[in-house]
Amino acid sequence: MADAEFLAVLTTTDSEERAQNLAATAVEARLAACAQIDGPIKSVYQWQGNIETDAEWRVLYKTTAARYADLEKHIKAVHTYDTPEIIATPITGGSNEYLSWLRAETAS
Numbered sequence: 001m002a003d004a005e006f007l008a009v010l011t012t013t014d015s016e017e018r019a020q021n022l023a024a025t026a027v028e029a030r031l032a033a034c035a036q037i038d039g040p041i042k043s044v045y046q047w048q049g050n051i052e053t054d055a056e057w058r059v060l061y062k063t064t065a066a067r068y069a070d071l072e073k074h075i076k077a078v079h080t081y082d083t084p085e086i087i088a089t090p091i092t093g094g095s096n097e098y099l100s101w102l103r104a105e106t107a108s
Contacts, residue, residue, distance in 0.1 A: 004065055004090030004091065004092065005064060005065055005066075005099075005103075006062070006063070006064055006065070006090070006091035006094065006099060006102060006103075007062075007063050007064065007065055007068055007088045007089065007090060007091060008060060008061070008062055008088070008089045008091055009032070009060070009061040009062075009063055009068065009071060009072075009075075009086065009087070009088045009089075010058065010059070010060050010061075010085065010086070010087045010088075010089070011058075011059050011061075011075050011079070011084055011085050011086050011087075012041070012043060012056040012057065012058050012059070012084075012085050013056060013057055013059065013079065013080070013081070013084070014054065014055070014056055014057075014080070014081075015057065016037070016039065016040075016057050018057070018080060019037045019039065019057035019058075019059050020037065021078065022035070022059050022075065022078055022079065023035035023036075023037055023059050023061075025074070025078055026061060026071060026074055026075070029070075029074060030067075030105065030106055030107070030108065031061075031063060031067050031070050031071040031074050031106065032061035032062060032063040032067070032071060032106065033062050033063065033101065033102040033104075033105035033106050034061070034062050034102075034105075035059050035060065035061045035062075036059070036060045037057055037058070037059055037060075038057070038058050038060075039055070039056060039057030039058055040055040040056065040057060041055070041056055041057070041058055042054075042055060042056075043055075043056045062091070062102055063102070063106055064102065064103060064106045066106075066108075067106045067108070068088055072086055072088075
């Protein structure tokens with residue numbers, strides 16, 4: 001991932017309103033060029049020794065590797081979960097126009 005200039009970063013939360021807040025505040029702070037929300041999705045996971053099933057909303061951010069640390073810090077500060085899911089995946093290709101826009105929108 002160290003070589004990737006662009007990243008797709010994923011988190012989930014327990015309501016559409018919280019997903020909207022996570023998305024909007026990150027884009028407003030230029031930590032991500034955009035964020036897409038989808039849901040509800042059903043998550044099944046282990047937590048504190050129990051199997052849990054919950055409805056969640058997924059937020060997918062598009063950002064640069066240079067902005068990742070600040071985006072992760074922002075997600076942790078705004079999120080209501082004790083251990084929020086934060087997964088970054090390298091974007092290995094894309095249209096020059098889109099990637100140029102992404103770079104410009106996340107310039108600090």
